[in-house]
Amino acid sequence: MDESRPETVVVIDDDRAIRLSCEKILVRSGYEVACFENGALGLEAVADRKPALVLVDLKMPGISGLEVIARVREIDPTAVVIVITGYASIESAVDAMKAGAYDFLPKPFSPDELRLVVGRGLEKRRLVQEARRGELERELLKRRFVTFVSHQLKSPLVAVHQYLEVLKRLGDTDEVRPKREMWLDRCLERTDELTSIIEDWLTLASLEQASFSRTREVVDVRSTIRKLVEGYEGTAAERSVALNADLPASPCPVSGDPTCLAVLFDNLIVNAIRYNRPGGSVTVRAECRPGEVVVSVADTGIGIPESCLPLLFDEFFRVGGRGEGSSGTGLGLPISRRIATEHGGVIDVQSVEGSGSTFTVRLPRHELEGAPDVAGADTALEEMSLP
């Protein structure tokens, strides 16, 4: 829904003075207001304009207020109905509530009373809508999870089961004997795949609970990156990919959880190596700018189709057909995004299909309060990073 559009209020009252004053007060409060002198005209407008809130006089000639309430509820169950009446009595109030009115405004009322009641009604509507949206999101996530479990967790299990069954039954036949070693290796690989999917899933689940956010240290991302790049030199060389770190001379301090920040960059570097091509390169660059630390991981890999970019950070999403035997779990980027968000940062990607992708992480820079303190922390991290 467009939040910037003013909410519409429909007023149905046969008393012209009430209509005029309601309109004046509510327009001044920023609502769009439409007033009608009887139930028939009012209901037509309700069906037509789908107002967020309807003010109804209980005592009107023609269609009664109670009937108007019931019909409004039929037309749009999310519309909030508030009853105005000069005959404020317990019975009429109870009847109105039974018919589906949310609140009651006895005549005469002050502008403040009107604003208060209308504001309260709209607030309730927003809460209901938010709850419904939340429910919908949870429902979607649940459905996505079912598909995820079925596909990503079951596929390796099915493959292993099927291998074992054929091995058990035909393991000694001429057809299968030469394949035994290869199949057993595949079984091991597939169980490893299953393990990493489960591990990533658990990481993501623990991030959802944000249990780590209490650990805050000053981390110099230069040393985090240096350590990771050193660790992946072998993997990159195996794939004939040049892995470079381009780091500034001065510290890049960020306040956060060192383990999580390492996971954040780890995922990006692993992807950049995995979805690359022989002879390609990966460049990890860190920069300290006013107010922020910017880390980018650029690869000369296969790139990401434009149509996939909006979904890239979604859980369980994987770009189809990327590289042979790509063993990603589909959870790496969601984890990275989650960590970036938890640290008050953002993650973004630019990609050209066929020529490479650049992932950029922007994190708030840790502002130095006492210089010796941070220098100390920084030195400690530098020391830790030494092999």
Added chain:
Amino acid sequence: MTDRAKILIVDDDPDFTESLACFLEARGHRVMRASDSDRGVELARSCRPEAVVMDVMMRERTEGFFAIQEIRRIPELADVPVFAVSAIYTAEPTFTIAPEAGWLAHDEFFRKPVDLDELALRIEARIADRREQEEARLP
């Protein structure tokens, strides 16, 4: 047992294909493999399999169902028995679809991991039926 038959397996999981293919080959059949639906339809067109095992939930969801439709459009394969397999199922869909059910008319569903004996027996029975019908049609 049915004489050596040509069977096509279409599945994006090479490990599933490998084990099932070997099992069927050990029973004396010739197996062709495709790792996506495009290649599967292509192979079906050029090799005319007598039975197709099709994963119906590949990279693109329900991709397999479209491939079945494509294969059925090949006149010689309009009545080829198709065995739909999937690891994703909510209830037990033990459906053998009625002949009047259009393009799904000749399909049977097996859940993964498949019961190898059961699947092989069904494939062989359906192939034998179809061969018999074809012979009867010959003048």
